[in-house]
Amino acid sequence: MTQVLINAPKTARKGEVIELKALILHVMETGFRPGTNGRIIPRNIIERFTASWNGAEILRMDLSPAIAANPFVSFFAVATESGKITFRWTGDEGFVVEESVAIDVA
């Protein structure tokens, strides 16, 4: 099942600033809404999104319930060396998803 969509260039010139986009399927339940039984639906959100380039963290984001369902994040990175860009989402109820893409830097 595709849970994650990542949009990143496969190749880049050294020093080029590239855009990285990541989307993940997740309800991002706020914990403020009552369900059909009138009780509050417990909070279930992704609390943190990180991106790292060959293990070195390049972005860390703390998310709140105000982030829309299926969180989408777009940001930029300097292409330093060939390798792996890893995206990691962690959240409530032990949610952990990690996905990597390979990039060639010439």
Next chain:
Amino acid sequence: MPGTEEGTTTRRTFIAGAALVSVLPLAPARATPEAMAAAIKEVVGDNAIREGRVTLDLPPLIENGNAVPLTVSVDSPMSEADHIKAIHVFNEKNPQPHVFDARLGPRNGKAVVATRIKLGDSQKIVAIAETSKGEFFSASADVIVTLAACLEDLT
């Protein structure tokens, strides 16, 4: 008379309880401009916040508050010596004032972060950028939301 004393206690307990119950609904069910100011203060401390350098881009009129595209861009060389360390986004009227805190660095090349957020009401959104030199810059945007997030979709 022991009975009277016991009666008084229950009445006191009842009054105390009633007072508590009547106070509880007054606790904010949503963030307020004050709550947002407090959340901002937590991040900024006593430092001055200056206008400028930050661009907060989101549609001024929103039909559906469940997914509102938001882009924060900050004018910065993003070098080792001078870069944006963090971008914080706050809201005024969602149930809580935080939207996101992003930690950036020189490896980002550009201080631009985009995402999609939920908005529970027409309100003001504030973005604050923290530079590596410890300065704070901000931008804000007023948005009108016609269909608030979290109201429907209870199927």
